[in-house]
Amino acid sequence: MNNNIISAAVISVASLIAAPAIAGDAVKGEAIFKKCAACHQVGPDAQNKVGPALTGVVGAKVASAEGYKYGKSIVALGETGATWTEEELSEWLIDPKKYLRAKLDDKKAKSKMSFKLKKEDERKDVIAYLATFSEPAAEGDAATEESTSTD
Numbered sequence: 614m615n616n617n618i619i620s621a622a623v624i625s626v627a628s629l630i631a632a633p634a635i636a637g638d639a640v641k642g643e644a645i646f647k648k649c650a651a652c653h654q655v656g657p658d659a660q661n662k663v664g665p666a667l668t669g670v671v672g673a674k675v676a677s678a679e680g681y682k683y684g685k686s687i688v689a690l691g692e693t694g695a696t697w698t699e700e701e702l703s704e705w706l707i708d709p710k711k712y713l714r715a716k717l718d719d720k721k722a723k724s725k726m727s728f729k730l731k732k733e734d735e736r737k738d739v740i741a742y743l744a745t746f747s748e749p750a751a752e753g754d755a756a757t758e759e760s761t762s763t764d
């Protein structure tokens with residue numbers, strides 16, 4: 614029975630180590646989200662604005678915000694079954710138009726989102742912030758907070 618305790622401890626330590634390696638800083642990300650807030654809302658009461666509501670977007674199917682009128686290209690990508698992992702979101706934020714062109718292998722693909730977030734740190738942090746509104750990632754975020762509270 615001691616083994617159970619030990620393996621539980623090993624698992625939780627492993628998840629503490631794994632989380633910060635991929636996740637950015639959600640608190641910094643909240644400040645960075647101000648750049649996105651010109652067009653996007655996030656949270657339980659978020660509405661579609663210029664861009665779709667981003668609540669739960671981490672892990673969601675591409676172009677799946679209810680009631681939002683997406684551009685043709687991102688709809689086509691969504692129809693392939695593509696989902697927004699943290700890695701894909703980061704690629705998207707570098708340059709949404711280029712992202713759609715590469716993914717769809719279509720030089721004429723367009724994005725209604727013209728905004729680009731070039732700094733890698735800012736992308737990681739804003740994605741960590743968005744992840745706090747997605748169910749499974751919310752747990753990972755609690756682990757991140759615990760493990761970063763020592764610095």
Ligand code: HEC
Binds near residue numbers: 645674697723725730
């Ligand atoms: C100038 C307005 C504008 C800004 C600023 C902006 N976006 Fe967007 N965003 C859009 C629009 C418009 C779309 C819809 C794209 C389409 O239909 O082609 C979109 C789409 C998205 C999507 C795809 C959502 C889905 O449902 O598939 C994500 C993710 C996203 N934006 C994240 C961000 C983040 C994070 C920021 C800030 C770093 C940001 N956006 C800044 C306008 C904006």
